[in-house]
Amino acid sequence: MKQYKPSPNKIPATDWQLLGELELPVGAEVNGVVSAWLAKTLNPFKLHTDFLSKVTKSAQDAAVRAITSERVQMEFEHIHIRIFTPAKNPSELYKGQTWGFFRIEKVGMSTKNGNPHDHSIEFYLYLEG
Numbered sequence: 001m002k003q004y005k006p007s008p009n010k011i012p013a014t015d016w017q018l019l020g021e022l023e024l025p026v027g028a029e030v031n032g033v034v035s036a037w038l039a040k041t042l043n044p045f046k047l048h049t050d051f052l053s054k055v056t057k058s059a060q061d062a063a064v065r066a067i068t069s070e071r072v073q074m075e076f077e078h079i080h081i082r083i084f085t086p087a088k089n090p091s092e093l094y095k096g097q098t099w100g101f102f103r104i105e106k107v108g109m110s111t112k113n114g115n116p117h118d119h120s121i122e123f124y125l126y127l128e129g
Contacts, residue, residue, distance in 0.1 A: 016124065017087040025078045030063045034081065041083055045125075051099050055123060058103055062121045066105070080120040086127065098128045 020041040024030065038056050047055075059081055066079045104122045 015087050016084040019083040019085045021083075022081045023078050024063060024067065024081065026067055026076060028067065030067060031060050034059050034063055037081075038083075042125075045085070045099075047099060055101055055125070058101075059121065059123065062103060062105060066119055066121065076119050080118055082120060082122045084122060084124045086125075099125055100128045101125045 020037075022034070022037045024033065035056050038052070038059060042052060042055070063079060063081060102124050104124070106118070106120045106122065
């Protein structure tokens, strides 16, 4: 399992930054690893417990579904979970405001030479209102 903790990395031409990335090998134990990684990665935001639980449950469900998928097991060695947030310094972020999120799953096709593209699960956290 690899964890990536990039310095806040603004995505060009967007208002999003990559907060962190987790690489899970196919066959890995998912629930505990995802839960611990999300708690650590999202700690600077001081998110409400219920919201953090919803993000964690969504990530665990998506990761389990992906890792147990026959296609993923045949074509990929690992999956990626990525967290994106608004492109602002976490210390400047909005204490006490309501957060929302959406999830996007991306599955690449194998290349002509047989190298697989990534299977990724991306979470975008945003402020509501």
